[in-house]
Amino acid sequence: MLRNIIFLLIIVVMAGCSGDSDDIGIVARVNEAPIYLTQLEFQHDQFQADSVGTYVPSVEKLRNEYGDILADLVVQELVVQDLVRRDMAVTDEEVQKAEEVVRADYPEGAFEQVLVEEYIDLKSWRRQLKYYLAQKKLFQQVLRAQIKIDYKEAEAYYREHISDFYLPESMRILVVRGPSRELVVRAVEKFSQDQNQMDLATAFGEVETREVVVREGRLSAAWRSALEGLKPGQSSDVLTDRLGFEALVLLERSEAKVLAPAQAYPLVEEALLERKLHDAFDAWLSENLATATITVSEHLLAEAMEKDEAEAVEPDMSAIQENMEESGSDVSTEGALGN
Structure with missing residues (x-):
């Protein structure tokens, strides 16, 4: 000490x-x-x-x-x-x-x-x-x-700590929530048409949206089931929980990969x-x-x-x-x- x-x-x-x-x-x-x-x-x-x-x-x-x-x-x-x-x-x-x-x-x-x-x-x-x-x-x-910081030193660190730069499979998801099933469905349809998340709050005052990135291994059972088979741009059925209604729009699916040296350099x-x-x-x-x-x-x-x-x-x-x-x-x- x-x-x-x-x-x-x-x-x-x-x-x-x-x-x-x-x-x-x-x-x-x-x-x-x-x-x-x-x-x-x-x-x-x-x-x-x-x-x-x-x-x-x-x-x-x-x-x-x-x-x-x-x-x-x-x-x-x-x-x-x-x-x-x-x-x-x-x-x-x-x-x-x-x-x-x-x-x-x-x-x-x-x-x-x-x-x-x-x-x-x-x-x-x-x-x-x-x-x-x-x-x-x-x-x-x-x-x-x-x-x-010498580039050779950076290269050596990258090789020795390669596991630190492994990115598992992940999904970028838009979560659309609202007080009713019908409102959520309409909001998802509008997003599918103009791809503008900000417009949803203006067009549907009671709708909330948030964008999240989740590793596939950390998806809840309900989300995993709802997203199964979806391609980027597609949305899930409306899910119901005690807080209201929500739908998931799959924006991007990223495969597992290791960051290339140039991508990992800032880290x-x-x-x-x-x-x-x-x-x-x-x-x-x-x-x-x-x-x-x-x-x-x-x-x-x-x-x-x-x-x-x-x-x-x-x-x-x-x-x-x-x-x-x-x-x-x-x-x-x-x-x-x-x-």
């Missing part, structure tokens, strides 16, 4: 606090940039919002959850700092524009109401939006530019790009972690879990130190900020 990678590569565990009030509430630093307990709690609250029921997690489960969230925050901060060095930092204008896009999906005033109902702090939400935009920019404008390119982006990000992360100074409060878990568990558990620093020694890094476990 990402959390394990980060803690294996941590250079320093946060040194003892001198009582500086500026350190209060800081749970980690990434190249001196602070990560606050409020950020950790905000992310954990969002994580818990997806949980169902009143199950109280164990201390070990909380330890893992907070560790995963902190690892994500560390990576997000590294991304932000890298973009700043490249003079590609996410601007306030970009954040505002992205927020406006989100707000546009809500009626006026509803966005703020959702924040209140879900106990979401707007400032924290905007911070996470900025992190999201930064990671998106890193992938699209930095890592993507480093990736080249091959997408698969290779996803793999290469993943590898490029792993390389980017390893490089940035190797040169970063990441410090973490040894009392992080005890402080962060105080509201959830009466029992406070400190991280197993001996295990972390043992792993660090194996990787050749130095570890200090003198204390924590915020003491």
Whole structure:
């Protein structure tokens, strides 16, 4: 897991606090940039919002959850700092524009109401939006530019994954539904004459149409029976169910086939790009972690879990130190900020 990678590569565990009030509430630093307990709690609250029921997690489960969230925050901060060095930092204008896009999906005033109902702090939400935009920019404008896909590589992928490009037998069908058998029959007859699906809704206001593509192996028994023996352009008898009446017009029957290399190339390119982006990000992360100074409060878990568990558990620093020694890094476990 990402959390394990980060803690294996941590250079320093946060040194003892001198009582500086500026350190209060800081749970980690990434190249001196602070990560606050409020950020950790905000992310954990969002994580818990997806949980169902009143199950109280164990201390070990909380330890893992907070560790995963902190690892994500560390990576997000590294991304932000890298973009700043490249003079590609996410601007306030970009954040505002992205927020406006989100707000546009809500009626006026509803966005703020959702924040209140879900106990979401707007400032924290905007911070996470900025992190999201930064990671998106890193992938699209930095890592993507480093990736080249050679045609020989694409050919090799196509041959090795040929089964992914197999298309089974399928049918393209126009489904015509209506409140009465007679109306459906008339609508199908009109479609047979002018082949215009849109005209049906105008001519028959109560008729609904939809076009679907179904694999033959996934046809229901009723549809399979109704379509049996039909040729493209022909329609089935009117079927009856509890929701009304419907007829099926067979528009196209496609035989099973394997996509040709030229047809499969967009899918091959997408698969290779996803793999290469993943590898490029792993390389980017390893490089940035190797040169970063990441410090973490040894009392992080005890402080962060105080509201959830009466029992406070400190991280197993001996295990972390043992792993660090194996990787050749130095570890200090003198204390924590915020003491």
